[in-house]
Every structure is written in C-alpha cells, then in structure tokens.
Amino acid sequence: MENIIIISGQVKYSITLDPGVWIFDDRRVDLTTFFSKKVESSDPLDEYTKAVSKHWDREIIEGAIYPPTLKSEKKFEKEKVLTGTFGIPLKPFLLNSEPASDAHTFVIQSTEGEYEYPLETAYDFILGFSNKGKPLSLDGPVHVYLGDGSNQQSPIKNVMSFIIK
Template identity: 65%
Template sequence: MESIILISGKVKYSITLDPSVWIFDDRKQELHSFFHDEKEEIDTLEEYTKEVSKHWDREIIEGAIVPPTLKTEKKFIKEELITGTFCIPFKPFLKNAEVHEDARYLIIVSNDGEVKLPLEIAEEMVLGFSKDGKPLREDGPVHCYYRDGSNFNNPIKHVKEFRIE
C-alpha cells in the first residue's frame, strides 16, 4: 500500500493514485525528452486528421496487408517500456479530483516534510514514476518535477500525499 498516493483537501472527490499502473497509460512521456524537447500545444482534431491521412496513404501504397515492419515496431515499444524513464502530467489528476474554486495551494507531503506550491505551478508539474524501466521503490513512489525543469536534478521524493488548500 505504500505506493498509493492520496489527493485530498479542497477537492470534490478525494482520489488515490497508483503509479504502478501508469506504465500502461497513454499520457506517459519519456522524462528526459519532456524537459529537453520544445513543447507546443497540440490540436487534437488536426493530429487525428494527420494520423488518418497517414494510414490512408499507407493502405493505398502498400495495400491492406500488414507490413512486416509492425512486428519490429512492437518489439521496439516493448524494449522502450522495460528500459525507459517515464513521467506523467499531474494536471489530469487535479481535474478529476475537481479542485474547489477557493483553493490556492498544493501541499506535497513527503518523508522529508511538506512543500507548499501555488496551484498554477502544481498544474504544470509532472510525476516521475519509473527509472530505467523500474518503479521508484526506494525513494518513490513518485518524484515531482516542476515544468521549468528547475528541480530536475533534485526532485521532490518520498511523496505520500497531495493536499489541496
């Protein structure tokens, strides 16, 4: 149970987070590329249209058969999952908890004490949950990273709870 983290306080729904299942979440990102790549807002409709167009073009060129490259792509994805260092955005969890309008701060409760952050900064935070394909058992279950990367080398560790005030 030590890997479960609670979001509580000024929220409509107190929720629990289980980082051990995030490896299967589509929102996960490679941690190092998250801080080193340029971020741009993605228009989901435009992205969908591009993907459908690529698929359509491929079917026209190659036919409706499954090309042999798909097997190697699956192997690459599996290799990436068992060796990667991943994070997940914190904002969707705050959205699901439905933070009250009068809430202003996030308190991160850890073994090392408490860290108080304005909600604007907390919404942009990411939670690291694996390193080199392994869960963060020794100093986890998650590491909290600010969006600007200012604490990349010294993230908030040993997180036990997120409390909204």
C-alpha cells in the same frame, strides 16, 4: 500501501494514485526527452491532419503495412517500456479530484518536509514513476518534476501525499 498516494483536502473527490499501473497508461511521457522538447499548442484539427498526413506518406513510401512490421514495432514498444524512464502528467488527476473554487495551494508532503505551490502551477507537474524500467522503490513511489523542468536534476522525492488547500 506505501506505494499509494492520495490527493485530498479541499476537493470534491479524494483520489488514490497507484504509480505501479501507470506503465500501461497511454498518457505516460518519456522523461529523458520530455523537458528538452518545446510544447506546441495547436488545435485538434491540425494534429489530426498531421497524423493522417504522416500515415499517408508512410504508405506511399513503404507500401502497405503487413503484420511482420507491426510485430517488430510492438517488440520495440515493449522494449522501450521495459527500459525507459517515464512520468505522467498530474493534471488529469487534479481535474478528476475537482478542487474547490476557493482552493489556491497545492501541498506535497514528503518524508523530507512539505512543499507548497500555487494550485495553478501544480497542473503542469509531472510525476516520475520509473527509472530505466524499474519502479522508484528507494526514494519513491514518485518524483515530482516542475512543469518547466527547472528541478529535473533534483526532483521532489519520497512523496507521501498531496493536499489541496
């Protein structure tokens, strides 16, 4: 049970987080490149148009995609999962817990102490859950990274729970 983290406090639903299954989650992000990229906000139509255009360009240049190419792409993705350093955004979990309208503080409880942040900034947090393909068993189960990456070299470790006040 030490790998389970609970979001509780002034929430409609207490949420139980299990970082062990996030490796299969499509929302995971590569922490080696995440903070170096600029976040661009665009509308969904632009994103869809770019994705379709990219696919169209690929078919024009390479021709139709046949299973051997897909097989090698799947192998590459599997290798990436087994050796990558990943995190997951905290925002979807906070939204699902439905914090109370008067809640303003997000508390991270760890073995090293408590860290308090405004609730609005917690929506940008990233929870690191793997390092080079291995779970964070020594100082985990998660590391908390601030949304701007300012604590990338020294994230909050040994997290036990999250409390919304």
